[in-house]
Amino acid sequence: MTFPVVGMVGGGQLARMTHEAGIPLGIRFKLLSDTPQDSAALVAGDVVIGDYRDLDTLRDFARGCDVVTFDHEHVPTEHLRALEADGVPVRPGPDALVHAQDKGVMRARLDALGIPCPRHRIVADPADVVAFAAEGGGFPVVLKTVRGGYDGKGVWVVRNAEQAAEPFRAGVPVLAEEKVEFVRELAANVVRSPHGQAVAYPVVESIQVDGVCDTVIAPAPGLSDQSSAGAQELALRIAAELDVVGHLAVELFETRDGRTLVNELAMRPHNSGHWTMDGAVTSQFANHVRAVLDLPLGDPRPRAPWTVMCNVLGGDYPDMYSGYLHCMARDPQLKIHMYGKDVKPGRKVGHVNTYGADLADVRERARHAADYLRGTITQ
Amino acid sequence: MTFPVVGMVGGGQLARMTHEAGIPLGIRFKLLSDTPQDSAALVAGDVVIGDYRDLDTLRDFARGCDVVTFDHEHVPTEHLRALEADGVPVRPGPDALVHAQDKGVMRARLDALGIPCPRHRIVADPADVVAFAAEGGGFPVVLKTVRGGYDGKGVWVVRNAEQAAEPFRAGVPVLAEEKVEFVRELAANVVRSPHGQAVAYPVVESIQVDGVCDTVIAPAPGLSDQSSAGAQELALRIAAELDVVGHLAVELFETRDGRTLVNELAMRPHNSGHWTMDGAVTSQFANHVRAVLDLPLGDPRPRAPWTVMCNVLGGDYPDMYSGYLHCMARDPQLKIHMYGKDVKPGRKVGHVNTYGADLADVRERARHAADYLRGTITQ
Numbered sequence: 001m002t003f004p005v006v007g008m009v010g011g012g013q014l015a016r017m018t019h020e021a022g023i024p025l026g027i028r029f030k031l032l033s034d035t036p037q038d039s040a041a042l043v044a045g046d047v048v049i050g051d052y053r054d055l056d057t058l059r060d061f062a063r064g065c066d067v068v069t070f071d072h073e074h075v076p077t078e079h080l081r082a083l084e085a086d087g088v089p090v091r092p093g094p095d096a097l098v099h100a101q102d103k104g105v106m107r108a109r110l111d112a113l114g115i116p117c118p119r120h121r122i123v124a125d126p127a128d129v130v131a132f133a134a135e136g137g138g139f140p141v142v143l144k145t146v147r148g149g150y151d152g153k154g155v156w157v158v159r160n161a162e163q164a165a166e167p168f169r170a171g172v173p174v175l176a177e178e179k180v181e182f183v184r185e186l187a188a189n190v191v192r193s194p195h196g197q198a199v200a201y202p203v204v205e206s207i208q209v210d211g212v213c214d215t216v217i218a219p220a221p222g223l224s225d226q227s228s229a230g231a232q233e234l235a236l237r238i239a240a241e242l243d244v245v246g247h248l249a250v251e252l253f254e255t256r257d258g259r260t261l262v263n264e265l266a267m268r269p270h271n272s273g274h275w276t277m278d279g280a281v282t283s284q285f286a287n288h289v290r291a292v293l294d295l296p297l298g299d300p301r302p303r304a305p306w307t308v309m310c311n312v313l314g315g316d317y318p319d320m321y322s323g324y325l326h327c328m329a330r331d332p333q334l335k336i337h338m339y340g341k342d343v344k345p346g347r348k349v350g351h352v353n354t355y356g357a358d359l360a361d362v363r364e365r366a367r368h369a370a371d372y373l374r375g376t377i378t379q
Numbered sequence: 380m381t382f383p384v385v386g387m388v389g390g391g392q393l394a395r396m397t398h399e400a401g402i403p404l405g406i407r408f409k410l411l412s413d414t415p416q417d418s419a420a421l422v423a424g425d426v427v428i429g430d431y432r433d434l435d436t437l438r439d440f441a442r443g444c445d446v447v448t449f450d451h452e453h454v455p456t457e458h459l460r461a462l463e464a465d466g467v468p469v470r471p472g473p474d475a476l477v478h479a480q481d482k483g484v485m486r487a488r489l490d491a492l493g494i495p496c497p498r499h500r501i502v503a504d505p506a507d508v509v510a511f512a513a514e515g516g517g518f519p520v521v522l523k524t525v526r527g528g529y530d531g532k533g534v535w536v537v538r539n540a541e542q543a544a545e546p547f548r549a550g551v552p553v554l555a556e557e558k559v560e561f562v563r564e565l566a567a568n569v570v571r572s573p574h575g576q577a578v579a580y581p582v583v584e585s586i587q588v589d590g591v592c593d594t595v596i597a598p599a600p601g602l603s604d605q606s607s608a609g610a611q612e613l614a615l616r617i618a619a620e621l622d623v624v625g626h627l628a629v630e631l632f633e634t635r636d637g638r639t640l641v642n643e644l645a646m647r648p649h650n651s652g653h654w655t656m657d658g659a660v661t662s663q664f665a666n667h668v669r670a671v672l673d674l675p676l677g678d679p680r681p682r683a684p685w686t687v688m689c690n691v692l693g694g695d696y697p698d699m700y701s702g703y704l705h706c707m708a709r710d711p712q713l714k715i716h717m718y719g720k721d722v723k724p725g726r727k728v729g730h731v732n733t734y735g736a737d738l739a740d741v742r743e744r745a746r747h748a749a750d751y752l753r754g755t756i757t758q
Contacts (some may be wrong), residue, residue: 003719019422023396024399026718029422043423277403282711297707298711298713321381324675329675332660332675333678337403338405339405340407
């Protein structure tokens, strides 16, 4: 046994932060990135530029890797099967990952496991959407393309047959779901290794704005021990049943009557786990690396009573660095994580973490820094 | 203002960990490394291979950098002055760095500042060493070449004129120092920025084995508040008087009668500060980057009552990775930091950090992991 090569497909910020977490482990990190300007490609030493949709490119890349893992879920499932057939450990494997790639497959599997989900079914056309609405609580209905959506893309909330036409235009299968009247959104994040060890992070509250994650509070305020343990057990069960390897984020709706319904699954480090970089003994990125290498997992427990993450989105002015002076001077405990990405309005370009014993203070500090860096506030 | 390029000269583990700490800040990190196999060169994206002793190489490297800083103290002082004359911000600057490069210059300056040091003077030959011994407490006497020593290299403890011959063979000036009968060694680490902001880390105890740092305990056990504050003030004063920018380590002897004498200065991240990676709100590496960029400094306070660092030295078997299974399973809170270096007996190839409320437990865990990874123990 010697220090292994972890190959990661995709050069986004999740790969960037995975590389950062892998450095202390002494492993070799190899990246397959679309361009040399991608977030992770800017900071990694061993970078292959290529298209993950091309099987030959993937095969060449995988040849030098002891294990291949992912920054995103977009690698075609059949390519993953081909890599596995070549003898490359692919983690998570295609049989697990397909549940994060295809929302139809995911819903069918969770149904079979008896795991509570929003009411849903695959719909054929706008008339079928009207029928779906009539079968349950009526409009509005949520429509999702089964593949390719993220951060609100590929998701529509429709109120009538006319609005329901748009999602079908791409010609891919469309999933209809009831629009859940949730109290809030939670995320239960777990990490699982090939031989079945698993750890569960504290359940967090995730606040979305315009379909994009804005704030994460760890642990979720006011969540009962019973609900928290229930959500952790649910996520651990999904990870085991689907044979997930690596980080699994289970996005949940908490309903008014205290139920939790599964919204989405992600099988990679996830925005709802960014708080762990400064708030947990072992970050989601470090544990993802350990899991894909089948190393014993690190302690997922929090290091502070409260940790808050706020995403930094691109605003109207491109110079985020100038905001460092004010933010760092105002809060010497602030943890900034920038991704090296060009600023475009609404694009996730970084996040900030704060922690401490007073939740109101911790939230205010994170909110202020994220707003100041974006340029929404000027003092 | 836009995201700056920090150039670091030297590809060792300090540069590796500085790169790691710079990633979240979104800065560009550019490395001048002797070889592509150097510790930092393995993990950084923008690496120039070249010889730091060659001024043209340094000038070419510095051209793309907003600031140049250092992994080691070996860049010739006159080269640093040439870069400054070119208009490149060099941090720490040559007028500060010369005190960490030349032990004779350092001692003369500390004398002028009235800062307690071991009795010392430059000696001309073995007969002069005998005279130096006779002037004070007799033999043994410590001899050091004024430039180029580290980790016990360039240092001799001699008991007579015959033993004193060796240090003079290199033909460089030799400094004689009394062999201090210290109770223990301490380190006071501070970080200072160009406009004079400075932060002081808790004073730590540093335990050396065969002249090489073995264990660091933060904070130093049993050190009185008065002694701790005194050592911090001493280090802050040295940083200000010498106009240090970046991390300054002041290695101290604690004597039986409660005095502290300055042993060595290092103007870069330092082994005695590695505990801060997991044990402080802001690591020495993150604060070094912030300092050389003249950004506000981060909170240096500890995150746990006790943090212990043990260096991992190369042992007789080269496969450190196989030890991960046992060490990680035994202690899910263990923080491993490996440098990607080939294992050679006695070579620093990594370190481990542990933290917690019970010092005995924290020490045992770090000790065990370091010994197990080295292969000194097998269970």
